[in-house]
Amino acid sequence: MIPRTDADELTEQPRIPLSRRRVLRAAVRLADRDGLDSLTMRRLAQEVGVEAMSLYHHVANKDAVFDGLVEVVLGEIMAAVEEVEAPSPDEDWQGALRARILAAREVLLRHRWAPRVLETRASTSPIFIAHVDHIVALLRAGGFSYELAHRALHVLGSRALGFTQELFQPDDAQSTDAAAAAMMEQMAEQFPNLVGMLADAVHDDPDGTLGFCDDQFEFEFALDLILEGLERRRTAGS
Known part of the structure; x- marks a missing residue:
């Protein structure tokens, strides 16, 4: 086993705990970047780097995300x-x-x-x-x-x-x-x-x-x- 050094401890980034605010901010970021239709619980979990089940401690479902x-x-x-x-x-x-x-x-x-x-x-x-x-x-x-x-x-x-x-608005308002x-x-x-x-x-x-x-x-x-x-x-x- 390679012993940890002081440099390792200095460069290691602390893990940011998951919270409702962090989840919602990630949802906004995902919708801004990829559009609202991209916003699924699976994609949102990937955005914050957790398993999808972990999200449900902070948002009950997709409606709660919205x-x-x-x-x-x-x-x-x-x-x-x-x-x-x-x-x-x-x-x-x-x-x-x-x-x-x-x-x-x-x-x-x-x-x-x-x-x-x-x-x-x-x-x-x-x-x-x-x-x-x-x-x-x-x-x-x-x-x-x-x-x-x-x-x-x-x-x-x-x-x-x-x-x-x-x-008057077409079905696809963002049409080419x-x-x-x-x-x-x-x-x-x-x-x-x-x-x-x-x-x-x-x-x-x-x-x-x-x-x-x-x-x-x-x-x-x-x-x-x-x-x-x-x-x-x-x-x-x-």
């Missing part, structure tokens, strides 16, 4: 929203809310799979409820009645978290340009107006998207329309 993903992403959103530089809502509620929503969107641009998970789980999360409470507080500081704040939440919808659910062109060619005769509009709207999006026709310009354009309309209602007292 709940945890929402927890992690919403936590990042809350941190981003709290740290963003924004005007005081009692002086400029539109600027304050706009800055916070765009900060939330920046988080989702790092985790492009997140909208798929948030759409099914966010509303039951205490962190999501806290996020909505902050938005209501901001609107109230900006002069909104509770009634108009309620309506504003309905109008904002998923934009409050930095993404939109589009009216060739596939999109083929789809439009097939639809052209039956739906000429829609295809003409989509063909006109095709453009390069170097920053990527969070969904079909949800690039940064379109997102901000729609958000500004909403904020301007709400301001008109606020000043009209309705």
Whole structure:
């Protein structure tokens, strides 16, 4: 047996104990790198370097992992929203809310799979409820009645978290340009107006998207329309 030396002890890396936080962070990393569909318990176990059975001490099943993903992403959103530089809502509620929503969107641009998970789980999360409470507080500081704040939440919808659910979205929102062109060619005769509009709207999006026709310009354009309309209602007292 070769005796251990002081150098061996110095270079040996301590084993990081498995925890729920470590498992969820690995799940986020795996989804970021390989997509949400790659996230299985077996792949997740490989990501953290353990047997799959070891995961069940920290997450009960895949649904629990997805709940945890929402927890992690919403936590990042809350941190981003709290740290963003924004005007005081009692002086400029539109600027304050706009800055916070765009900060939330920046988080989702790092985790492009997140909208798929948030759409099914966010509303039951205490962190999501806290996020909505902050938005209501901001609107109230900006002069909104509770009634108009309620309506504003309905109008904002998923934009409050930095993404939109589009009216028209192909089954594969990440389809290639060739596939999109083929789809439009097939639809052209039956739906000429829609295809003409989509063909006109095709453009390069170097920053990527969070969904079909949800690039940064379109997102901000729609958000500004909403904020301007709400301001008109606020000043009209309705």
